[in-house]
Amino acid sequence: MITDEEKIHLVAFGMIAELLESPERSWPWVPDTDRLKATLIKAYPELNDLPFILAVDMEVIQGNQLIVPGVTVALLPPYSGG
Amino acid sequence: MSEKKAKSIFIEGPISAGFIGDSIAKHQSKTDIGAHAIFLGQVRADEKEGRSVTHIDYTAYEEMALQKVHAIRESAFAAYPLSCMHIYHSLGTVRSGEISLFVFVSAAHRDAAFTALREIVEKIKADVPIWGKEMFGESDGTWKVNQ
Numbered sequence: 597m598i599t600d601e602e603k604i605h606l607v608a609f610g611m612i613a614e615l616l617e618s619p620e621r622s623w624p625w626v627p628d629t630d631r632l633k634a635t636l637i638k639a640y641p642e643l644n645d646l647p648f649i650l651a652v653d654m655e656v657i658q659g660n661q662l663i664v665p666g667v668t669v670a671l672l673p674p675y676s677g678g
Numbered sequence: 679m680s681e682k683k684a685k686s687i688f689i690e691g692p693i694s695a696g697f698i699g700d701s702i703a704k705h706q707s708k709t710d711i712g713a714h715a716i717f718l719g720q721v722r723a724d725e726k727e728g729r730s731v732t733h734i735d736y737t738a739y740e741e742m743a744l745q746k747v748h749a750i751r752e753s754a755f756a757a758y759p760l761s762c763m764h765i766y767h768s769l770g771t772v773r774s775g776e777i778s779l780f781v782f783v784s785a786a787h788r789d790a791a792f793t794a795l796r797e798i799v800e801k802i803k804a805d806v807p808i809w810g811k812e813m814f815g816e817s818d819g820t821w822k823v824n825q
Contacts, residue, residue: 607739609737609738609739609807609809610737610809610811610821611809611821613737651739651742651807654739654741654742654745670739670742670807672739672807673809673821674823674824675803675804675805675806675807675808675809675824676808676809676810676821676822676823676824677736677738677767677779677802677803677806677807677808677809677810677824678719678767678778678779678799678802678803678808678810678824
């Protein structure tokens with residue numbers, strides 16, 4: 597059984613939120629963001645064709661980053677405020 | 679981020695001319711100010727494939743957006759001699775012709791006000807997680823791409 601500690605909190609916005617059906621959900625924990633992207637793309641192949649960046653606990657990441665269980669990872673398509 | 683909760687910038691729906699006018703009036707008591715610079719972002723009725731944009735639906739990653747705006751404010755206050763700064767952005771529906779972004783910068787002299795205003799607006803567009811969906815009527819829409 598997967599406990600809350602072994603999950604991450606996933607939030608999505610804009611066109612990614614529409615694709616993921618739900619803008620907010622828990623997701624099985626994986627140890628880094630590259631592996632997270634791979635599991636997301638496996639579940640939602642359309643993500644491969646969409647531009648987005650990841651933010652871990654509200655910090656935009658560059659490259660691959662280790663993640664710990666319980667963090668919030670946001671999927672952010674290009675911003676279009678203003 | 680500091681312990682102090684960042685002030686919200688979000689307004690549900692369009693930013694009214696009355697709200698903007700009241701903001702200007704509130705500065706009459708601040709007599710060290712010699713220059714106000716204001717940027718207003720207005721929703722365009724862009725034509726796309728024969729249809730025109732009726733409204734934009736705005737959403738945001740609010741908590742992160744407030745953190746980013748806080749950082750933009752701090753950096754502008756550190757770089758320019760500003761007296762005050764106000765930033766507001768709409769969430770939800772804003773019809774074409776209505777205002778969705780209001781940035782108001784005040785300083786003793788125009789140079790600081792103009793330069794800081796431009797920099798702040800560019801950073802809001804680049805760094806703040808807000809999304810606009812351009813709608814053509816009630817259900818048909820396309821995600822906005824900033825120029």
